[in-house]
Amino acid sequence: xxxxxxxxxxxxxxxxGYGLLFWLGVxxxxxxxxxxxxxxxxxxxxxFALVIAxxxxxxxxxxxxxxxxxxxxxxxxSWLSREGVLAILxxxxxxxxxxxxxxxxxxxxxxxxIGLIGAVFxxxxxxxxxxxxxxxxxxPAWATGWTSxxxxxxxxxxxxxxxxxxAAIGGYWPAVDWLVLPILFFLAxxxxxxxxxxxxxxxxxxxxxxxxxxxxxxxxxxxxESPHDQPNYLLxxxxxxxxxxxxxxxxxxxxxxxxxxxxxLIIGQWQLPSLAVYFLGVAVVVTMAGLIVERWLFFxxxxxxxxxxxxx
Amino acid sequence: MTCLPKNPSAKKLGLVIDxxxxxxxxxxxxxxxxxxxxxxxxxxxxxxxYGAEPDGVWFNRIHTFEAVDSESGISRTVHFPKxxxxxxxxxxxxxxxxxxxxxxxxxxxVLVNTDICIGCKLCSWACPYGAREYDEDEGVMKKCTLCIxxxxxxxxxxxxxxxxxxxxxPSGARSFGDLGDPKSDVSKLVAARKGYDLMPxxxxxxxxxxxxxxxxxxxxxxxxxxxxxxxxxxxxxxxxARWVDRILTA
Numbered sequence: 001x002x003x004x005x006x007x008x009x010x011x012x013x014x015x016x017g018y019g020l021l022f023w024l025g026v027x028x029x030x031x032x033x034x035x036x037x038x039x040x041x042x043x044x045x046x047x048f049a050l051v052i053a054x055x056x057x058x059x060x061x062x063x064x065x066x067x068x069x070x071x072x073x074x075x076x077x078s079w080l081s082r083e084g085v086l087a088i089l090x091x092x093x094x095x096x097x098x099x100x101x102x103x104x105x106x107x108x109x110x111x112x113x114i115g116l117i118g119a120v121f122x123x124x125x126x127x128x129x130x131x132x133x134x135x136x137x138x139x140p141a142w143a144t145g146w147t148s149x150x151x152x153x154x155x156x157x158x159x160x161x162x163x164x165x166x167a168a169i170g171g172y173w174p175a176v177d178w179l180v181l182p183i184l185f186f187l188a189x190x191x192x193x194x195x196x197x198x199x200x201x202x203x204x205x206x207x208x209x210x211x212x213x214x215x216x217x218x219x220x221x222x223x224x225e226s227p228h229d230q231p232n233y234l235l236x237x238x239x240x241x242x243x244x245x246x247x248x249x250x251x252x253x254x255x256x257x258x259x260x261x262x263x264x265l266i267i268g269q270w271q272l273p274s275l276a277v278y279f280l281g282v283a284v285v286v287t288m289a290g291l292i293v294e295r296w297l298f299f300x301x302x303x304x305x306x307x308x309x310x311x312x
Numbered sequence: 313m314t315c316l317p318k319n320p321s322a323k324k325l326g327l328v329i330d331x332x333x334x335x336x337x338x339x340x341x342x343x344x345x346x347x348x349x350x351x352x353x354x355x356x357x358x359x360x361x362y363g364a365e366p367d368g369v370w371f372n373r374i375h376t377f378e379a380v381d382s383e384s385g386i387s388r389t390v391h392f393p394k395x396x397x398x399x400x401x402x403x404x405x406x407x408x409x410x411x412x413x414x415x416x417x418x419x420x421x422v423l424v425n426t427d428i429c430i431g432c433k434l435c436s437w438a439c440p441y442g443a444r445e446y447d448e449d450e451g452v453m454k455k456c457t458l459c460i461x462x463x464x465x466x467x468x469x470x471x472x473x474x475x476x477x478x479x480x481x482p483s484g485a486r487s488f489g490d491l492g493d494p495k496s497d498v499s500k501l502v503a504a505r506k507g508y509d510l511m512p513x514x515x516x517x518x519x520x521x522x523x524x525x526x527x528x529x530x531x532x533x534x535x536x537x538x539x540x541x542x543x544x545x546x547x548x549x550x551x552x553a554r555w556v557d558r559i560l561t562a
Contacts (some may be wrong), residue, residue: 001437063431063451070428071409074314080434081409137403137514138440206513207440209377214508214522215331218379218388225336225376227394230365232373234442237433305511306442309375309394 001139002240003299010058011129012158012291014087015151017050018122019159021094023179025119027163028097028107032175035100035107039170043163044098055087079135083128090125093118126155133298140205141302146197150298153190154258154291157183161262161287165280173273176280180270184263191259194294198251201301212308223311238304250297258290314408316401317417324420324492325458326398326519327478328501332526333485334374336391340477340486341372344395344456347476352461353426357449369445371395371456372477390525393486395477396443396456397510397518398422404435404444404455412453420492420519421460426452440514463488491519 024043027033059068072088074081097118100111107115130151133142160183167175209223210216231239262283269279348371349356358368372395380387398415402422405413412429415422424435429452436444436453445454459475462468472479478488489498498521501507507521549557 061432063433063446063448063453064429067410067428067430070411070430071432074409074411077315077406078409078434080407080432084409132434135407136438138438207511211511211513213377213379213390213392214510214524215377215379215388215390218390218525219381219386221377221379223375224378224389227341227373227375228370230367232367232370233436233446233448237436237446238442304437305440305514309442 001299001302001304002237003296004061006057006061007299008292008295010054011151012154012288012295013050013054013057014129015054015126015155015291016158016162016288017047017054018090018126019155019157020047020050020162021090021122021159022119022156023159023163025094025097025115025117025122027167027175027178028101028115029112029119030178031108031112032178033107033167033170033172035102035105035111036170037102037105039166039172040098040101040107043166044102046162046166047094048098051087079128079131083125083132086121086125086128090118090121093121123152123155126151138305139302140207140305141201142298144197144200146193146200149193150190150197153186153193154294156186157190157259157262158284158287158291160186161266161280161284164266165277165284168269168277168280176276177270180266183266187259187263187266191255191263194251194255194259205303205305207305207308209308209311212305223309226310234306235310239307239310240300242300244301247297247301250293254290254294254297256290257286258294261290262287314405314411314413316405316415319417320400320415320420321418322492323418323490324398324400324519325463325489326420326491326498326521327395327458327475328487328489328491328498328507328521328523329393330485330487330505330523331390331392332523333483334391334393335483335485336374336376337482338374339480339482340393341370341374343476343480344372345370347459347462348457351459352457353424353454355447355450356454357447359448367448369447369454371443371445371454373442386528388525388528393477394441394443394510395520396422396458397441397516397520398456398458400517400519401515403438403440403514403516407434407438409434421458422455423457423460424453424455426450426454429453440511440516441518458488491521 059065071081071084075085093114097115101107130148134147137143164176164179209221213221215221265279265283269276356369360366375392377390377392378387402415405415410428410430412425413435431451433446443455447454463473474488478486487498490496491498502521505523507523509518
């Protein structure tokens with residue numbers, strides 16, 4: 001599949017933003033961060049900026065962005081529609097939570113519960129994003145059980161590293177310390193899940209040129225004359241090939257930057273609290289870089305079955 | 313509404329494509345473009361049509377495949393027209409977030425309402441067969457309508473009320489009809505020739521069926537003698553001819 005920049009930005013930015021909102025809700029619920037005005041203003045601004053910029057990027061790739069509101073209507077059947085509805089619903093608890101934190105200076109009691117509801121909604125929204133891809137049978141690499149766990153875990157790790165970094169700057173050390181174990185756990189899970197995902201997508205697809213044409217009974221099928229001598233919409237959108245050439249190297253980069261380096265850096269900041277801010281700052285940057293590579297591969301490596309008609 | 317019809321009618325309009333007959337002339341694609349460029353889905357925009365890299369919206373594409381049997385080495389060349397299969401479980405319909413994509417309850421034709429399509433392209437990702445086309449100029453998705461504006465058009469004579477690809481096919485490789493009715497001509501044709509679905513593992517239940525090429529003659533594959541009436545004897549000829557024949561033979 002063609003790895004469109006807007007979709008890579010949409011999935012990574014909203015993933016990190018919702019991850020951040022998730023951890024803010026959890027930390028407030030556990031009473032680990034008090035409702036400080038300045039801190040709240042900065043973290044919620046970053047979280048909402050990531051989410052809103054990501055959602056806007058996803059509407060900009062539409063052929064008719066002005067009609068985007070229509071995408072909210074078909075939640076009964078369409079995961080894209082569900083994602084749109086959930087994204088908007090999530091603004092209610094997270095928005096109330098942010099207002100209470102920043103304006104009322106309160107993130108305890110009822111507001112902590114609202115924060116926790118927002119945390120749940122944030123993760124459900126990330127899940128619906130992943131299901132847009134998971135539900136497409138025509139792209140076997142995405143239609144696996146590992147797609148959704150991958151999206152959820154990477155949202156949790158990128159959001160978790162962001163909040164750790166900012167909590168370290170704000171001096172909320174109990175929160176930073178409390179986050180160490182869950183983030184290490186989720187990084188390890190993410191590492192295993194990406195390896196499993198790649199081992200699954202490397203297997204041959206159930207569909208082949210033989211099943212696509214139904215000519216398998218006559219032997220091995222190959223295209224000898226293309227319907228058109230210039231690439232058409234289908235080939236431009238689905239026939240992307242560059243990734244397979246560099247996929248091994250890029251997978252290594254995604255694993256090292258997205259999971260291994262942040263794992264080491266988290267342990268490092270735990271052992272050397274005086275340097276924690278720097279360790280976590282670097283961890284945020286390499287993780288986001290790793291996740292962008294991972295997401296690029298997620299699109300670029302995914303082979304659409306229509307390409308079987310084109311021998312690509 | 314992008315849920316599939318809850319009470320679909322038994323009628324399933326579709327095409328039967330005979331791969332034994334198709335000669336790969338692309339006339340179906342050309343007539344499809346001609347009709348639909350002025351029909352329900354019009355315009356079918358072309359980008360850079362006379363330039364170095366022409367691109368544009370077409371609902372019908374003709375691939376040519378070769379199937380080679382690894383044991384016997386016998387190969388078959390098969391021309392393979394491909395258009396929307398109007399699937400019963402159309403994945404392009406259910407993924408649509410806007411309700412622009414829908415399957416008609418009365419005859420099963422899958423259509424796009426281009427007035428509300430947002431051009432998110434997800435339907436083209438969901439279709440295993442590449443039947444969905446994006447009109448870059450209009451920013452919306454387009455697709456085969458089974459010539460809905462032709463098959464129900466009462467201004468046309470009855471015999472013209474078939475999709476443009478069917479009426480134009482010079483070899484008669486395309487048939488149109490109700491595949492939901494087991495007594496229809498197309499259903500009988502499918503049963504007789506063992507018509508099949510493309511990519512059945514995708515579980516889309518295509519309505520359109522493909523008829524496989526007939527088995528190749530193997531062995532003494534000389535052409536049949538056409539001159540069965542070859543003139544060896546003069547029996548049955550006229551009196552004068554028989555007389556000349558006898559003289560010249562002697």
